[in-house]
Amino acid sequence: MANTDPIHGKVFEYFYKIASIPHGSGNTRALSDYCALQAEKHGCRVYREDNGNLIVYVDGTQGYENSETVILQGHIDMVCDKTESCDKDMVRDGVEVLNDGEYIFAKDTTLGSDDGIAVAYMLTLIEDRSIPHPPLEMLFTVDEEVGMLGARAIDAKKLSSNKLINIDSEVEGILTVSCAGAIRAVCKIPFTTENTNGSCYKISISGLKGGHSGTEINSGRINSNKLLSRLLNFVSQDVDFKISSISGGKKYNAIPKESEAVVCVEDKNKELFLSVTQKFISSIKNEKVINEPDLEINITQTSDTGKCMDSRSSRKAMFTLLQIPNGVQTMSPDIPNMVQTSLNLGILETSDEYFSLCFMIRSNASAGKQALVQKLKSFVEYLDGSIEFMSDYPAWEFKAESNLRNTLIETYTEMYGEPPVVTAIHAGLECGILAGKIPDMDAVSFGPNILHAHTPQEKIEIASAKRCWEYLKTVLKNLK
Ligand SMILES: [Zn+2]
Incomplete structure (x- = not known):
């Protein structure tokens, strides 16, 4: 049976908070404000563009101060869709989050786990200084779902790193390493x-x-x-x-x-x-x-x-x-x-x-x-x-040599006893737009299991979201 009790843990607390803020494409001001406020509250420098794009600069934790900076990226907009009988105004109101113990979903609407889970991971990393990681540049883009407008607009000169982890994939165990232009x-x-x-x-x-x-x-x-x-x-x-x-x-x-x-x-x-x-x-x-x-x-x-x-x-x-x-x-x-x-x-x-x-x-x-x-x-x-x-x-081309990819593959293999599937997608992703702006970009995309994205049946697997969080933390720890 579905219930409204939130799932325990900081990541899910943020996830529920994000879901309560309306953030359909073109309507991301409130969520952008919220993320910027959280970052500033925790002492991070924030770069903000007029459209709501954000870059949050997070110092490396103790022992990682001089490690190479890594970009984490996700988009803050979602596709708004609802069942025919639903009369929710998704411009004004957040979604009603439910779970059945296995999946989190929304009552009669899209959930926005695409890509709210990435935003929840990043906000948790901003808050929790006990998680070891290198210096991070967190890129929150707007309007991915309507032509990747945020990624197209971002001033990439504000990013110093060329290593990028995108968290906007929907099948756990798959690392995407190239997309089509x-x-x-x-x-x-x-x-x-x-x-x-x-x-x-x-x-x-x-x-x-x-x-x-x-x-x-x-x-x-x-x-x-x-x-x-x-x-x-x-x-x-x-x-x-x-x-x-x-x-x-x-x-x-x-x-x-x-x-x-x-x-x-x-x-x-x-x-x-x-x-x-x-x-x-x-x-x-x-x-x-x-x-x-x-x-x-x-x-x-x-x-x-x-x-x-x-x-x-x-x-x-x-x-x-x-x-x-x-x-x-x-x-x-x-x-x-x-x-x-x-x-x-x-x-x-x-x-x-x-x-x-x-x-x-x-x-x-x-x-x-x-x-x-x-x-x-x-x-x-x-x-x-x-x-x-x-x-x-532009395309996000496959990189013959990639230290970042190697770290993600090795970490996955160590944690789960088998290597991840490394693949490409013959379609456009934000990483493609970013590859055209970040010289020699070295990037990997992954994410937890999300089903039926962009429909009112959208749901995210709770255990998978937890595993991907552990995986992300371990990857960051290994990027010393
Ligand atoms: Zn997405």
Whole structure:
């Protein structure tokens, strides 16, 4: 049964206190004030930015005064979400914390253990001078959950160290040591039109799984824009048609689930067009590599579109869509089964004069991203198109030699009798943003078991939060 008794211990006292202060993204002023006040109360120097970002400077404890400084980092904002029936105002009120002895969770809302547990660990370290540690620079960032705005804004010159421990991972026993950087690309390919007559059809693809364009790019999920290109190219081998429009997908960073094309066929080719399209539809459903049980492809006659791409432009559109790179490009040479570089054709659109293809390009190595940017650029320019890049952010690259990582691995192995899993993530983290600002950054991310983060079912495992606290303290002790 759930109960409201707080879990014993300083870390949990802070955790409950943090939960009582509303701190959704964009609403972190009160929690930022509270952390700054705690730090000052315990004699620590605080650097504060207008947005609420904080750096708290904590001296090394006795015997550690001259040890190398370490940065500890977590974010102070949380995702606010609640069940449909919940009428809590999460801007004004903190969450109601419950526990069942095994997990801590919130009544009808997100809990904010992502990343309140990091904040609780850091506040405890500020208060308790009996815990041995090197000089610490505690970085509390705001608005991680809405584009990592705090990490993007932080003046990293206020940090003297390049060793960083990020506490914002959600599976205990995993040390994350690299994340992907990314850049968005918009490719516009011009076409010429002509008036057509004949029959027009709308071909729509739907029911695909979709998914995250980074972490799920190697999961075998089908990109609807790419599937559309296969269909159009298959049919064009046997029968001529012209393209009126192609479109699909809504977000750069989601594998598209739905796409459609409107095409025009001369009336004499109608029957052939329909039968070849049907042939593709039945064969694709039998392809063993496609694990998409809800895939649907429908073809319906539609009203005359008037203008279409001319034959040459229609062929160019099909060629572009089929040949332009998409999906996993290279795998990591350092970490088994980890994608290094990928891109996702997230959005496809047609305007009056050009069609556009929007990509999210990711790589855990900056060279990989650069090479793919060049490849895409040369492809698009060869087709007389234009390409624009935006929202560039750096990768947190795997470091071949890392003393910090070695200490975390050795400490874990000593404490738990087996080594931790060392891995990377093919998506963006605050560490990536920070890697672009801290020269030669040496970082590791870990954290306790948190389930269903960002949903009202969010919960943190109490025993895991305790173990990670012991682990953090032992790591700090070993960083003499
Ligand atoms: Zn987080």
